[in-house]
Amino acid sequence: SQQGEEDPQALSIQEGENATMNCSYKTSINNLQWYRQNSGRGLVHLILIRSNEREKHSGRLRVTLDTSKKSSSLLITASRAADTASYFCATTDSWGKLQFGAGTQVVVTP
């Protein structure tokens, strides 16, 4: 079973626009990570936010975490066509095991 749910399931935007996706999860976490997956390929780690952090930035990425609401958001600013991919949030338990959501499919059109 999936730990989290991403919202929306799909997102279509134009280059230059911002893309925001949300993730909700069910149980307590050690940290939360976001991954990107291009069509039919492996996952690429984007960013990790610890359970005691509220916001983190990496390049054009901004992640927030609200442990009281068991939710996280990923913002991609100034999107590019190369950002077209599926984005997954994954929570980590104390053993390092990842539990993924179903993902948000993002399409960025030129």
Place this chain on the structure above:
Amino acid sequence: DTGVSQNPRHKITKRGQNVTFRCDPISEHNRLYWYRQTLGQGPEFLTYFQNEAQLEKSRLLSDRFSAERPKGSFSTLEIQRTEQGDSAMYLCASSSTAGTVYHEQYFGPGTRLTVT
């Protein structure tokens, strides 16, 4: 290339046949994970190793599935008597527990299994 590698990348097999996949983790990583991903879904945890010890197995891992990590290096995942429902992408990831409790996992490209 020092990333996680998986072989083969694609495998087509007939129902009832056995298949074996291999994963070579990043050399200094002591943890190795297997996940399965079906179309339109996120990866689901199957099992993981710390060094050569298999520490946890998901209920998804039926008796037809077995995984090994001899000598704590590469790992193999074998599926016996494959069924059409086994068709999926099998992903391997590795991580290091040295110096941190925050586990960033590095994924391989996956092995796509098609059972006909």
